[in-house]
Amino acid sequence: MKSQTEGVRQSGGRIMARLIVLLGSLSYVMVFAVFNGFLGYVCAMGVTVSGAVAVAKLLGESVALSYGALMGIAIGCGVARGLLRYVEQYCNHYIAFRILAVLRDKIFGALRRLCPAKLEGKQKGGIIATITADIETLEVFYAHTISPVCIALSVSLAVFLFTGFISSWYIALTALAGYLVIALPLPLISAAKLRAPGVAYRQEFASFNAYYMDSVKGVRDVLLSGSVGARGEEIDRRTQALTEKTRLIKRLSSRAGALTALTISFFIAATLAVAAALTLTGALSAGRAVIGIVAVFGSFGPVTAIAALPSNLNQTLAGGDRVLKLLDEAPAVLPIEGGREPEFDEVRTRALCFAYEDKQVLRGVDIAAKRGETVGIAGSSGCGKSTFLKLLLRFWHRGGGEIEYDGTSIDEINTAALLQNVTMVSQSTYLFNESVLDNLLIAKPDATRAEVEEACAMAGIHDFILTLPQGYDSRVAALGDNLSAGEQQRLGLARAFLRGSKILLLDEPTSNVDSVNEGIILRALEKHGSDKSVILVSHRLSTLSAADRIYKLEGGVAHEQKKPC
Numbered sequence: 001m002k003s004q005t006e007g008v009r010q011s012g013g014r015i016m017a018r019l020i021v022l023l024g025s026l027s028y029v030m031v032f033a034v035f036n037g038f039l040g041y042v043c044a045m046g047v048t049v050s051g052a053v054a055v056a057k058l059l060g061e062s063v064a065l066s067y068g069a070l071m072g073i074a075i076g077c078g079v080a081r082g083l084l085r086y087v088e089q090y091c092n093h094y095i096a097f098r099i100l101a102v103l104r105d106k107i108f109g110a111l112r113r114l115c116p117a118k119l120e121g122k123q124k125g126g127i128i129a130t131i132t133a134d135i136e137t138l139e140v141f142y143a144h145t146i147s148p149v150c151i152a153l154s155v156s157l158a159v160f161l162f163t164g165f166i167s168s169w170y171i172a173l174t175a176l177a178g179y180l181v182i183a184l185p186l187p188l189i190s191a192a193k194l195r196a197p198g199v200a201y202r203q204e205f206a207s208f209n210a211y212y213m214d215s216v217k218g219v220r221d222v223l224l225s226g227s228v229g230a231r232g233e234e235i236d237r238r239t240q241a242l243t244e245k246t247r248l249i250k251r252l253s254s255r256a257g258a259l260t261a262l263t264i265s266f267f268i269a270a271t272l273a274v275a276a277a278l279t280l281t282g283a284l285s286a287g288r289a290v291i292g293i294v295a296v297f298g299s300f301g302p303v304t305a306i307a308a309l310p311s312n313l314n315q316t317l318a319g320g321d322r323v324l325k326l327l328d329e330a331p332a333v334l335p336i337e338g339g340r341e342p343e344f345d346e347v348r349t350r351a352l353c354f355a356y357e358d359k360q361v362l363r364g365v366d367i368a369a370k371r372g373e374t375v376g377i378a379g380s381s382g383c384g385k386s387t388f389l390k391l392l393l394r395f396w397h398r399g400g401g402e403i404e405y406d407g408t409s410i411d412e413i414n415t416a417a418l419l420q421n422v423t424m425v426s427q428s429t430y431l432f433n434e435s436v437l438d439n440l441l442i443a444k445p446d447a448t449r450a451e452v453e454e455a456c457a458m459a460g461i462h463d464f465i466l467t468l469p470q471g472y473d474s475r476v477a478a479l480g481d482n483l484s485a486g487e488q489q490r491l492g493l494a495r496a497f498l499r500g501s502k503i504l505l506l507d508e509p510t511s512n513v514d515s516v517n518e519g520i521i522l523r524a525l526e527k528h529g530s531d532k533s534v535i536l537v538s539h540r541l542s543t544l545s546a547a548d549r550i551y552k553l554e555g556g557v558a559h560e561q562k563k564p565c
């Protein structure tokens, strides 16, 4: 039951390496993007360096190219720079959006493996954040992290070699020292300074969001309870706190930016000093000194991009870590294929036990339901009724005992057959933002209209649907709040009837319906349940009166009860 999504974060390098591996064949596009970025910078520098070469020629340096050719190179480099930059950015964003699609697909695949167990309980919110926000932050990693780093490395190396060979190795080494200082200690220092405020900001941001959304959702109760003022003040206070944290981060980021700019100025001054010293001592001609200085002057752009990374890199790595862990997570149960497919005429549990982590819920439950039988389960809230039904669908491995369909252990039954023949109507029914008809058809996509209407009539919802503006074609979103919890529940029931499974597990099917509709549902169960086994969980005695036998679940054990009259 323990989830891998919690726990220790993997190291930054490992996360980055694994995220790059996820690129797969897109890595060729990445290499192409880096190559274009590199050439783009080289062209940008080509503009100034060709000017410097012209100056060197003026100063008497022997240059094979004419002034006209140098001017042509400068113009050509300027134009090419624009095009190359465009291609580089295009490639980066192409990769980023393609990889987002790939990641979403992988996450969906992972959820399919991990569900339904994974979406039970507390973890649900975290997974939704991973699917939405975390994947989005990875866009930054793919579009704005990998290629700047590669481009910085290649451009710096190229300038180092160019300056060394054409001008002077002393100037080249001074520039190299500058690149190293800007790319290594500076980002590490600013990352260290930003870490704690970054964590504090994200916590404040998450808490603000939750409070704000909560207030919006509960705005009616806020209004009715007259607590608008207090809520408003609290929101103001939290906004203020968030602004303070943002301000601190901005201040630290600008300081880091200023420090980088200062370091660049320092190394430019150092390059000038080295070049002047070399020229004055006669070790280097003035023309070559100019070329070296100009080349180094224009070369700090790419490494500055590395210095600017830490502000979001931490967040990106945390998002990447959660995405990777979700992809790695082992499912609570593996689907069974190539197993057996019984008739599903009877379901029986023997001494069934189950615990959530260390919380023992079921301690030996013996319940059986045959075809044509309706078995009721009563019990106080939290005693394990829903858990019992979920175990019959193999959400989790049982802790002990046995679950059998027609005498065959649930562990030997094909998962697809189990899901086809056993249907659960849970306490809340999710309705998709589609038409009412489409919402029903998910239970049986090839059902005819007559079948759908019959299922709805059985669930006592057909007449209500006809009163909707577009009947079965009404869109759920357009109905909004007009669909009561009871109506949603009856749509859930209609889905189950439509599916036509042999075993129906109903979790509090009448908890949100009035007694008239309860009567309709119970009569439908009586009438149409004769060829099914029905397990009916309810805390209402009136609902349980529809059952042939009733068990009371208490202390993790089920006792058969006398039927109420």
Ligand SMILES: Nc1ncnc2c1ncn2[C@@H]1O[C@H](COP(=O)(O)OP(=O)(O)O)[C@@H](O)[C@H]1O
Binding pocket: 120, 121, 122, 356, 359, 361, 379, 380, 381, 382, 383, 384, 385, 386, 387, 388
């Ligand atoms: N996914 C879960 N993880 C951990 N504990 C859970 C989970 N689902 C339910 N529980 C706990 O197990 C107990 C039984 O829950 P449940 O089967 O939903 O009870 P009932 O349906 O009878 O109200 C409760 O105490 C509940 O808090």
Ligand SMILES: [Mg+2]
Binding pocket: 382, 385, 386, 387, 427, 507
């Ligand atoms: Mg329940």
